[in-house]
Amino acid sequence: MVQNAFPVRVPLVTEPMGLWKSLQTARRNVLAILPEIATRQPMVSGKTGKRWHMVMDPDALQHILRERLPDYPKSDVTKNLLRPAIGESLFIAEGAEWMWQRRTAAPSFSHRNMTALAPVMTAAAERAVQRLAANGPKRAINMFDEMVQTTFEVISDVTFSGDDAFDRDGVHDAINNYINTAGKISLPDMLGMPDWVPRLGRITGDRALTEMQKIADSAIDRRRKSGPPKGAPDLLDLLLAGADPESGRTMSTEELRDNLLTFIVAGHETTALSLSWALYLVAGDQERQDKARAEAQVVLQGRCATGDDVPKLPYIRQIIDEALRLYPPAALVSRTALKDDILCGRQVRRKDTVMIPIYALHRNHLLWDQPDSFVPERFANRKDIPRYAYLPFGDGPRICIGASFALQEAVIILASLLSSFRFTPVSGVSPDPVMILTLRPEGGVWVMSEPLPRVH
Numbered sequence: 001m002v003q004n005a006f007p008v009r010v011p012l013v014t015e016p017m018g019l020w021k022s023l024q025t026a027r028r029n030v031l032a033i034l035p036e037i038a039t040r041q042p043m044v045s046g047k048t049g050k051r052w053h054m055v056m057d058p059d060a061l062q063h064i065l066r067e068r069l070p071d072y073p074k075s076d077v078t079k080n081l082l083r084p085a086i087g088e089s090l091f092i093a094e095g096a097e098w099m100w101q102r103r104t105a106a107p108s109f110s111h112r113n114m115t116a117l118a119p120v121m122t123a124a125a126e127r128a129v130q131r132l133a134a135n136g137p138k139r140a141i142n143m144f145d146e147m148v149q150t151t152f153e154v155i156s157d158v159t160f161s162g163d164d165a166f167d168r169d170g171v172h173d174a175i176n177n178y179i180n181t182a183g184k185i186s187l188p189d190m191l192g193m194p195d196w197v198p199r200l201g202r203i204t205g206d207r208a209l210t211e212m213q214k215i216a217d218s219a220i221d222r223r224r225k226s227g228p229p230k231g232a233p234d235l236l237d238l239l240l241a242g243a244d245p246e247s248g249r250t251m252s253t254e255e256l257r258d259n260l261l262t263f264i265v266a267g268h269e270t271t272a273l274s275l276s277w278a279l280y281l282v283a284g285d286q287e288r289q290d291k292a293r294a295e296a297q298v299v300l301q302g303r304c305a306t307g308d309d310v311p312k313l314p315y316i317r318q319i320i321d322e323a324l325r326l327y328p329p330a331a332l333v334s335r336t337a338l339k340d341d342i343l344c345g346r347q348v349r350r351k352d353t354v355m356i357p358i359y360a361l362h363r364n365h366l367l368w369d370q371p372d373s374f375v376p377e378r379f380a381n382r383k384d385i386p387r388y389a390y391l392p393f394g395d396g397p398r399i400c401i402g403a404s405f406a407l408q409e410a411v412i413i414l415a416s417l418l419s420s421f422r423f424t425p426v427s428g429v430s431p432d433p434v435m436i437l438t439l440r441p442e443g444g445v446w447v448m449s450e451p452l453p454r455v456h
C-alpha cells in the first residue's frame with residue numbers, strides 16, 4: 001500500500017529502459033513498462049529483443065480486432081500463460097476451432113439467460129450486505145477480498161449450481177495459486193521461447209490445476225448422469241444442451257470443463273476488480289457516492305438490486321463504466337501479426353508483436369478530456385464515445401462473451417452496497433495498481449464501511 005494522489009495511477013516510463021530493466025520491471029508490474037507517450041500518441045513502436053507496436057488509434061484498433069481478425073491472432077505469450085489452466089477453450093482457440101465453440105456457447109449468454117441468472121447475483125449481493133453489516137458500526141474492510149468472495153459465489157453458482165460435491169474452495173485456491181505463480185510474466189514467455197523451456201511458475205502452478213480439472217470433470221460427469229437440477233438452468237446445463245448451429249457438434253467433457261473453467265477464471269476476478277476499483281473511486285469522492293446512493297435508494301427501497309432494476313440504475317452503471325476505463329482489468333492484450341501490414345501509416349512486419357495497451361488507450365489525451373480524473377458523467381451519453389476508444393471488453397468477433405453478465409452483476413452488487421453503506425477512505429492508505437494477469441489493487445482496497453439506517 002502506498003500514499004498517492006487520487007485516483008492512483010501507474011507511473012509510466014519517461015526515459016528509455018534497457019532490456020534487462022524492462023524484464024525485471026515487467027515481472028512486478030507489466031504496465032510499468034508502458035511509455036508515457038502511449039497516453040499522448042496513436043501508436044508507439046520499438047524493439048526489445050522482438051519488434052513491437054503499441055496501438056492506441058481507434059481506426060487501427062478496429063482494423064486489428066474486427067476487419068483483419070484472422071491476421072492478428074492472440075499472441076503466444078497470452079496463450080502460454082493461460083493454456084495450463086483453461087486448455088484449448090474459447091479464450092485461446094483460433095480459426096475454425098474457436099468459431100464452433102463461440103457459436104455453441106453464445107446462446108448461453110443471451111439476454112434471456114442473463115435475466116434468468118440474475119437471482120444468483122442478487123442472492124450473492126444479499127450475503128455480502130449481511131457480512132458487511134455483521135462487522136458492526138464502522139470498520140476498515142478490504143473490499144477486494146469481499147468482492148472476490150462475492151463474485152466467486154456467483155460464478156460457481158452459475159457454473160455448477162446445486163452440486164454440493166463440487167469443491168468450491170479447492171477450485172478457488174487452485175485459481176488463486178495459479179494466478180499468483182504461473183500468471184507472473186516469466187522471462188522465457190516475454191522472450192517468446194518455445195513451450196518446452198521449463199517455467200518455474202508453471203511447474204509450481206500445475207499440481208493445483210490438475211486437481212481443479214479433476215474436480216470439474218467429476219462434477220460434469222455427475223450432471224450428465226443426473227440431468228439438470230431443479231430451477232433455472234445454469235451455464236453447465238446450457239452448455240451441455242448446446243450444439244454448434246452449423247455442424248451440430250456438441251462439447252466433450254474435456255471441452256466443457258475447459259470452457260467452464262475459462263468462465264470461472266475469466267469471469268470472477270475481473271468482475272471483482274471492477275467492483276473494488278469502483279468502491280475505491282466512490283470512497284474518494286463523497287459527492288458522487290451520495291448521488292449514486294440517492295439513485296440506488298429510490299429504486300431499491302431498502303432491498304438488494306435485481307435484474308429488473310439494472311436499467312433503472314444508469315448512474316451506478318456510469319460509475320462501473322468509469323472504473324473500467326481507469327482500471328481496465330484486462331489492461332493489456334496482445335496479438336501477433338501474421339502478415340505485413342500498415343497501421344497508422346507505419347509498417348508492421350509479419351511476426352511483430354502488436355500490443356493493445358487498454359490502460360493507455362483509456363487515458364490517451366487525444367481521445368479523452370481529463371483522462372486521469374474520475375468523471376463517471378462522461379458515460380451519460382454513450383454515443384459521444386468512439387467505440388474503439390473504450391475497450392474494457394475488447395471488441396470485434398472476439399469481444400468478451402461475458403460482458404453483459406459482468407455488467408449486470410457489477411450493477412446489482414454496487415447498487416446494493418451503496419444503498420446500505422457509506423464508504424470512506426482509510427487515511428493514508430491507497431491501493432497500488434499492479435498488473436500481473438489482471439490489473440489488481442496491490443495491498444487491497446481498504447475502506448471504512450459504515451452501515452446506514454434502512455430506507456423503506
Ligand code: HEM
Pocket residue numbers: 074090091092102262263264266267268270271274328329330333334391392393394395397398399400401402403405406407
Ligand atoms: C468486468 C469483467 C470482465 C472483463 C473486464 C473482461 C475482459 C475481457 C477482454 C478484454 C476480453 C478479450 C481479450 C482479447 O481480445 O485478447 C475477454 C474475452 C473473454 N471473456 Fe471476459 N471479461 C470480463 C468478464 C467475463 C465473464 C463474466 C466471463 C464469463 C462468464 C468472461 C469470459 C470471457 C471469454 C470466454 C472470453 C474469450 C472470448 C473469445 O475469444 O471468443 N469474461 N474478456
